[in-house]
Amino acid sequence: EAQVTQNPRYLITVTGKKLTVTCSQNMNHEYMSWYRQDPGLGLRQIYYSMNVEVTDKGDVPEGYKVSRKEKRNFPLILESPSPNQTSLYFCASSPRITDFGSYNEQFFGPGTRLTVL
Amino acid sequence: GEDVEQSLFLSVREGDSSVINCTYTDSSSTYLYWYKQEPGAGLQLLTYIFSNMDMKQDQRLTVLLNKKDKHLSLRIADTQTGDSAIYFCAGSIPRGNYGGSQGNLIFGKGTKLSVKP
Numbered sequence: 001e002a003q004v005t006q007n008p009r010y011l012i013t014v015t016g017k018k019l020t021v022t023c024s025q026n027m028n029h030e031y032m033s034w035y036r037q038d039p040g041l042g043l044r045q046i047y048y049s050m051n052v053e054v055t056d057k058g059d060v061p062e063g064y065k066v067s068r069k070e071k072r073n074f075p076l077i078l079e080s081p082s083p084n085q086t087s088l089y090f091c092a093s094s095p096r097i098t099d100f101g102s103y104n105e106q107f108f109g110p111g112t113r114l115t116v117l
Numbered sequence: 118g119e120d121v122e123q124s125l126f127l128s129v130r131e132g133d134s135s136v137i138n139c140t141y142t143d144s145s146s147t148y149l150y151w152y153k154q155e156p157g158a159g160l161q162l163l164t165y166i167f168s169n170m171d172m173k174q175d176q177r178l179t180v181l182l183n184k185k186d187k188h189l190s191l192r193i194a195d196t197q198t199g200d201s202a203i204y205f206c207a208g209s210i211p212r213g214n215y216g217g218s219q220g221n222l223i224f225g226k227g228t229k230l231s232v233k234p
Binding site: 040041042043045048058090102104106108109 | 150225
């Protein structure tokens, strides 16, 4: 089944304890992205990746790191989590974004609910 | 940059029509999208419209696009309790500098549709 998977689905942690949220897609998509969803703020993009070893900042990258060593995986790393990073996180992938005017359906993972105490 | 605005809540009775509205600032998006987020799940593409169209119909869904007013709407006919979800409109924005403009999606804050039996 074509899908985007995220792990863990739920995580409660404490301030300063490094964590990684994994994201994997089995559709051979080139483009991957991380969003956070907060009440009243909608979805905000954290980082995105156009292809292997190509990553760039989205709208809210502070406090996050990513890597794209393989096409299928795009982990989100919080080196020193803080309570303001408590949120619902979504990973998404897309076949390819060739140019601005292209059709662009993004496929989303089920989400990871993170609580930082 | 692109900004996408939606009202946050809509409540309707089962069997009525629902109309979810969206306004956007940048008229250069070639495609405009509607995504649906069911409780506890990620976003899924519901429908989309190409920017040179005024209307698109897909079973119970009708998308209207008024480019002059930069207004997009989603009408759901005969709304059912299973339609209760958060609906996001989205447009493309140019982002990145990898040999040209690549499109990323920017989402509105989402409209929570509640359907009462």
